[in-house]
Amino acid sequence: MGQKALARDERELLPRYAEGDRSAFEELVHRFRAPVYGYIIRCGVPPSAADDLFQEVFFSVHRAATSYRSTQPLKPWLFTITANAVRSHFRKRSVWSRVFTPAQMHEPQALEPGLQVAREGAELAGFLDGHIRELPLKQREVVVLCCVEQLSLEEASAALAMPLESVKTNLKRGRATLQKALARRELRGQREAR
Amino acid sequence: MRSIDDILRDAPRHTPPASVVAETLARVAQDPGAAPLEERRVLAMVREQRVFARWTLAYAFGLTVAFVGFVLWHTGHGGLADKPRVLDGSAVRVMTSAAGASRSANTMASVRRYLEAGELPPVPLVRTDAIVDYFQYTDVDPEGSAPVRVGMSSMPAPWDPAKRLVRLGVVGRERSWGEHTPTSLAIAVDAAAVNKSGVTRDLARSALGALVATLGEQDSIAIMDVGRSGQMVLTSTNGGKHELINEALAVLFDTQRERRPLSTDSVQRAYQVARSTSGFGRVGHVLLVGSGSMRLDTPDLAERVMSYVRNGVRTSILTLGETAVDVQLAELVGDDVRADLRALAEVREQFLDPMMRTMLPAARDVDVTLVANHGRVRALSEASLPQLGAGQVLTALYEVEGEPELTVRIGFQRLETGKAERAEVAVADIPESATDDDKVAAAAAAFAFALQAARPSEAFAYLDGAETLLAGTRLPAIADERDRRIELSRMVGQAREILCPPDASSCSLR
Numbered sequence: 001m002g003q004k005a006l007a008r009d010e011r012e013l014l015p016r017y018a019e020g021d022r023s024a025f026e027e028l029v030h031r032f033r034a035p036v037y038g039y040i041i042r043c044g045v046p047p048s049a050a051d052d053l054f055q056e057v058f059f060s061v062h063r064a065a066t067s068y069r070s071t072q073p074l075k076p077w078l079f080t081i082t083a084n085a086v087r088s089h090f091r092k093r094s095v096w097s098r099v100f101t102p103a104q105m106h107e108p109q110a111l112e113p114g115l116q117v118a119r120e121g122a123e124l125a126g127f128l129d130g131h132i133r134e135l136p137l138k139q140r141e142v143v144v145l146c147c148v149e150q151l152s153l154e155e156a157s158a159a160l161a162m163p164l165e166s167v168k169t170n171l172k173r174g175r176a177t178l179q180k181a182l183a184r185r186e187l188r189g190q191r192e193a194r
Numbered sequence: 195m196r197s198i199d200d201i202l203r204d205a206p207r208h209t210p211p212a213s214v215v216a217e218t219l220a221r222v223a224q225d226p227g228a229a230p231l232e233e234r235r236v237l238a239m240v241r242e243q244r245v246f247a248r249w250t251l252a253y254a255f256g257l258t259v260a261f262v263g264f265v266l267w268h269t270g271h272g273g274l275a276d277k278p279r280v281l282d283g284s285a286v287r288v289m290t291s292a293a294g295a296s297r298s299a300n301t302m303a304s305v306r307r308y309l310e311a312g313e314l315p316p317v318p319l320v321r322t323d324a325i326v327d328y329f330q331y332t333d334v335d336p337e338g339s340a341p342v343r344v345g346m347s348s349m350p351a352p353w354d355p356a357k358r359l360v361r362l363g364v365v366g367r368e369r370s371w372g373e374h375t376p377t378s379l380a381i382a383v384d385a386a387a388v389n390k391s392g393v394t395r396d397l398a399r400s401a402l403g404a405l406v407a408t409l410g411e412q413d414s415i416a417i418m419d420v421g422r423s424g425q426m427v428l429t430s431t432n433g434g435k436h437e438l439i440n441e442a443l444a445v446l447f448d449t450q451r452e453r454r455p456l457s458t459d460s461v462q463r464a465y466q467v468a469r470s471t472s473g474f475g476r477v478g479h480v481l482l483v484g485s486g487s488m489r490l491d492t493p494d495l496a497e498r499v500m501s502y503v504r505n506g507v508r509t510s511i512l513t514l515g516e517t518a519v520d521v522q523l524a525e526l527v528g529d530d531v532r533a534d535l536r537a538l539a540e541v542r543e544q545f546l547d548p549m550m551r552t553m554l555p556a557a558r559d560v561d562v563t564l565v566a567n568h569g570r571v572r573a574l575s576e577a578s579l580p581q582l583g584a585g586q587v588l589t590a591l592y593e594v595e596g597e598p599e600l601t602v603r604i605g606f607q608r609l610e611t612g613k614a615e616r617a618e619v620a621v622a623d624i625p626e627s628a629t630d631d632d633k634v635a636a637a638a639a640a641f642a643f644a645l646q647a648a649r650p651s652e653a654f655a656y657l658d659g660a661e662t663l664l665a666g667t668r669l670p671a672i673a674d675e676r677d678r679r680i681e682l683s684r685m686v687g688q689a690r691e692i693l694c695p696p697d698a699s700s701c702s703l704r
Contacts, residue, residue, distance in 0.1 A: 026219060033215055038208040051214045055221060062222045084525070124196070125204040147202040161500045161526075175198045182198070 010075070014061075014068040025065075029058055035075075035149055036082050042144045043086045044133040053089055057082050076151060076159040083141055083160050090137065124182070131181045132174075139174035142167050147175075302328040303540050305645070306681075309688040315645060322642040323575035329638055329678050331587050331631040333363030341367045341557040342582060342606050346621065349628040351593055352636055352659040353643070360564055361635050362590040362602065364577045366556030369584040374554040376412040378430070380477045384484035385419040385446055393536075394485045394515040399447050401512065401541045402483070406440060408550060409433030416477075417442050479508045485515045499526050508552075512545055551583020558582075558607040559614070562590060566598035574639050582606070591635050630667040634679055637663035641686055653693055660686050 010031070016024035036057055040050045060081050068077060132143055145156040146167075153171070157164045301324035308315035336343035343365045351357035381402065388398045409415060413433030418426050428442035480502050502509045503526060510530035511523070524531045532545045562577040577590035594600070600621040607614045637660040644656035664683050 022223070025222065029215060029219060034207045034209045037210040038205075041208045051210060054210050054214055055218045058218045059222060124201045126206050128198065128201055129205045143202075147199045148205050150203070161504065178198050182201075 011070045011073065014065050014074065015070045017062075018065045018068075025062065028061070032075075032078055036078065038148065039079065039082050039144050040086060042129065042132050042148065043137065043140050045086060045089055049089060053085050057085050060085065073155065075149070076155040079145060079149070079151070079159040080161070086141075087137075127185060128178055128182065131178055135174050135177055138162070138166070139170045139177070142170040143174040143178070146171050301325060303536070303544075304534060306685060309685055309692065312692060314689065314692055317646050320642050320645040322639055322646075325642045326575040326589055326591050326635050326638045329589075329634050329682070331363055331589050331635070333365045333587050333589075333631065335365055335585075336367045341608060342560060342604070343367075344562055344602065344604055346602065347629060347632050348594075349632045349636065352663055353640060353656060357593050357595050359574075359632070359636050359639075360592045360594055360600070361632050362562055362564060362577055362592075363631065364560065364562050364582065364588040364590070366560075366582040366584050366586045369554055369556065371408070371550075371554060372410075374408075374410070374550075377409070377414075377433070377553055378476060378478040379409075379413065379415045379433075379481060380430075380479070381415065381417045381481045381483060382420045383417065383427075383446055384482075387485040388483065388514060389447060390485065391515060395447050397514045397535065397538065397541055398483060398485075399443060400538055401514070401535075401545055402443055403440065404542070404546050405549060406433075406436055406443070408546075408553070409436075409439075415439060417446060419446055420482075477507055479510070481510055481512060483512045483514075485513055499523065503527065514541075548583075551586050552581055554584045555581045555609060556584045556586065557609060560588075560606045561603070562588075562605075563603045564590070564592045564594075565601050565603060566594065567601075570595040571598070571600075589631075589635055591639060628666075633663040633667050634682075637661075637679075637682060637686075641682060641689070644686075644689060650693055654690070657686050657690050657693075 013024045013028045017028070033054075037050065037054050040053050040057075041047070045053055061078065064081070068074075132140055135143060141160055142156055142162070145151045145159060146153065151159065153164060153167050156162070157167045160167070162170075301319065301321045304319055305315045305325070308319075333345045334343060345363040345365070346360065348358055348360045351359050383398070389395050406415070411432060411434035414430045415428070415433050416426075416430040417428040417439075427446050428439065431438060433439075499509055508530065509527045511527060511533065512535070513533045514535050516534065516536065532548070535541050535544055558581050560577070560579050560582040564571055564573075572593040574591040574593060575589060577588040579588065582588065602619045602621055604617045604619070605614065640656045640660040640663065644653045644660065647653035647656060661683070664679055664686070667679060
């Protein structure tokens with residue numbers, strides 16, 4: 001199926017669910033579980049909270065199913081809900097960070113059990129993926145949507161409720177930081193080879 | 195060297211554990227919110243009928259033209275006695291309840307309206323936390339300079355002997371009104387909508403008039419009629435000039451003026467003029483006042499609202515009369531919505547009191563939670579607010595199963611110093627008190643559960659529980675109709691009658 005046809009098909013999922021077809025919602029969850037979960041993890045939400053947040057996102061999608069219009073693309077709409085959930089998580093955490101000691105707050109950022117890392121040719125991607133979490137949140141959001149999820153600048157702008165110019169700036173800065181990390185890695189590799 | 199984008203295209207896939215996906219689907223399937231399929235079907239039907247009506251209209255028009263042409267051609271003179279019949283979708287009534295498509299902050303009033311109309315409210319409308327919070331509790335004020343006090347009490351859960359209820363009462367310290375935070379307010383009124391009915395006009399006039407009465411020299415206010423032409427009624431003015439502001443309100447609600455429907459450009463103009471004329475150099479709060487439905491699909495409204503929220507401008511919505519606010523719009527403004535207000539008492543309770551609490555806070559980022567080391571704790575209503583008002587009482591109610599070690603976590607930010615304070619109190623023995631406050635909170639929760647119940651027997655058990663609890667409270671010697679416990683008692687009776695009318699042979703839920 002072509003990309004356009006796939007996108008058209010995606011847009012029909014929520015209206016179908018709103019009409020009473022529950023299998024459409026299951027299909028939606030299965031189709032978008034990796035992008036949504038990936039976004040949550042890459043934005044730096046610890047795995048223990050990511051599961052709950054993942055549920056929250058799809059629960060909100062289910063509640064808002066009637067307000068979705070099939071004329072708008074589904075993916076940015078879905079990422080708006082996801083981005084709001086992630087931001088809300090960090091807002092709550094910032095309150096709690098004042099209550100708890102850092103040791104209690106920050107869980108180790110180890111790769112979670114569900115992570116599937118392809119063995120070959122993905123080392124660089126895995127390396128960068130880890131570095132995305134160290135970017136400031138705005139850059140993280142934009143880099144994940146534009147570079148990983150392949151959303152256009154306009155779609156990312158709509159999904160994040162961020163002006164287009166800010167999207168461009170954050171993307172540029174995020175890419176530059178990742179580029180530097182990549183260069184440092186290569187330099188280290190060359191030194192070790194010598 | 196490959197570009198960052200090329201590399202990230204092959205980034206590892208993060209997939210949630212299968213159990214999480216399964217749990218998500220199960221949770222969604224169990225949610226009563228999944229039920230408004232009936233409503234969705236009605237909407238779909240309307241949509242289909244509209245399309246059908248349009249095609250029928252076009253078809254009938256074509257036929258008519260052809261027929262008229264044929265008659266004129268055949269007889270040489272025109273004239274048709276009967277007009278063609280056109281099917282119209284307007285015969286199908288669209289349910290615009292607050293459930294699903296819109297959100298109302300006015301839960302208890304909406305529930306009351308349904309019961310008085312002899313219907314059970316839709317399940318998604320019944321929010322246990324809002325119903326528990328509706329009642330006034332008499333928790334003790336903080337002592338000394340403490341901005342917040344947390345009181346605890348516990349009682350067996352009336353609906354399940356294996357469980358108990360723990361109530362946390364959070365009270366903000368009282369302060370004098372003169373200490374309130376200076377406010378720069380831009381009020382954008384959709385006067386065309388508000389002035390459509392005398393009731394909504396009077397409500398709006400009373401609400402804004404009462405708001406103006408609370409403003410002082412340190413505040414500023416700008417008022418705009420956000421009709422399509424966007425008329426500025428009052429540029430940013432010192433909040434102490436009550437007479438001038440009230441004159442502006444009189445102009446706004448003058449029924450003789452020409453009105454135009456809501457225009458987003460006008461909202462933005464109101465904001466800009468208020469900002470440029472405000473002594474603060476910025477607007478701290480945009481208040482959108484309207485009536486009827488307020489939806490995101492008003493052109494550019496989402497964009498405008500988002501830009502205010504992004505710039506740290508508090509944006510809230512007040513709608514009067516029978517109204518619905520789009521869920522997404524409500525989410526954009528962080529649920530700062532006072533919708534569907536139909537009486538002055540509701541306006542006072544839902545709009546003015548919260549507004550004043552925001553202007554006179556006791557502490558910020560207040561979050562009080564009960565946690566357990568093991569066993570199960572279910573929050574029926576929570577105490578978490580970005581700002582706790584002076585004298586405001588928040589009630590958090592928890593259902594605890596088993597015998598876990600309980601800890602109360604308290605976090606807040608002091609206003610004077612901006613310092614975050616926190617405390618973690620291990621609770622060895624919460625007094626098994628069952629005060630009137632505990633009983634009322636438990637009765638409110640039981641009433642909400644009854645309205646959410648899936649089976650009549652379940653609903654009756656909860657209603658019985660609520661009645662027993664209310665009967666155990668000490669009501670005032672002289673029965674006051676405004677006492678909310680009496681109101682709850684009446685609503686419990688109404689729900690019982692709807693579930694099982696006296697002349698019915700069997701009882702049913704919906």
